[in-house]
Amino acid sequence: MSTEVEHYKGFTVKPILPGFGAEVAGVPFDQVPLPQETIDALIELSNKYAVLIFRDTGLDDARHVKFSQQLGELEVCPKFGGPDQPDRFSSRYLFDAGNMNLDGSIVKEGTRRWQYNKGNALPHTDSSFNQHRSKYSLLLAHLVPSVGGNTDFFNVRQAYADLPEEKKEVLRELVIEHDLWHSRKIAAPEEFQTVTAHEMAAKQPAYHKFVQTAPNGNETLFIAAHAKRVVGPQVWDLEKSQKLIWELIDHCTKPEYMFSAKWNGPGDMVWWDNRTSMHRATPFSDQMERRDMRRTTVFDDGPYAQGAMPPMLDMPAA
Numbered sequence: 001m002s003t004e005v006e007h008y009k010g011f012t013v014k015p016i017l018p019g020f021g022a023e024v025a026g027v028p029f030d031q032v033p034l035p036q037e038t039i040d041a042l043i044e045l046s047n048k049y050a051v052l053i054f055r056d057t058g059l060d061d062a063r064h065v066k067f068s069q070q071l072g073e074l075e076v077c078p079k080f081g082g083p084d085q086p087d088r089f090s091s092r093y094l095f096d097a098g099n100m101n102l103d104g105s106i107v108k109e110g111t112r113r114w115q116y117n118k119g120n121a122l123p124h125t126d127s128s129f130n131q132h133r134s135k136y137s138l139l140l141a142h143l144v145p146s147v148g149g150n151t152d153f154f155n156v157r158q159a160y161a162d163l164p165e166e167k168k169e170v171l172r173e174l175v176i177e178h179d180l181w182h183s184r185k186i187a188a189p190e191e192f193q194t195v196t197a198h199e200m201a202a203k204q205p206a207y208h209k210f211v212q213t214a215p216n217g218n219e220t221l222f223i224a225a226h227a228k229r230v231v232g233p234q235v236w237d238l239e240k241s242q243k244l245i246w247e248l249i250d251h252c253t254k255p256e257y258m259f260s261a262k263w264n265g266p267g268d269m270v271w272w273d274n275r276t277s278m279h280r281a282t283p284f285s286d287q288m289e290r291r292d293m294r295r296t297t298v299f300d301d302g303p304y305a306q307g308a309m310p311p312m313l314d315m316p317a318a
């Protein structure tokens, strides 16, 4: 697949890797809501490239939400610290992916929220820990640090395609348990040795088939640092499960499957497909500089939206 600039239905499309990631210019974000044919054309590009970058969109909260709603139903965002926690944003559909407290101060190193955010530096896909998973995330920059803070993206679809057929045959059978607290424990083991009752109740594990069909019709892997263990057709123990899962995460995050998206400034937006890619946050001076990033998350409405129920969860681990 080529990485040459193409012109598609009025947009200028600059691919980043062959078939993965593209910068798209020419979208009239000042006119949101957009005509259905524009939305359809953008979804076609999303299906082809999985990660779309739009520069200097001029979007505000209201149009960010409105545009996202044209792509499907939005997740109502969990509030860090509990349902009674006040929010920085007016919309319940905006997830706070920045490092700022309600009063504009920086989230301090060592606090639970700071520890929680460490998990975002692991390769993952958003909301795989939900039984009703998400298809898209749309992350809009409001304030970016002067250095660092890129988001890395991984072409899971291609990484899966490059696996040997014998491996794919094994993977096709498997159902995986995804657990948000699992990835938090990997990133901050001491802090998340104990998960509060509120936290646990807010995010129960979810179950998804390992191998799925991507929106472009190819097979892909549904994988993330949230992936904890194999639960179907047999239950594997944690160690054996993690060995397989991290062998595959390491494979998917090889340099040939990765590009790093730089945030140039406020208004930049990245729309990625969680069903066929992974991403991770990268460091910046998070005790010196503010980063204000707001994300909408669009529910999946495809054949894998509700995941899979593991057939043998009540059996003892093998």
Ligand SMILES: [Fe+2]
Pocket (backbone or CB within 6 Å): 120, 124, 125, 126, 279
């Ligand atoms: Fe994420």
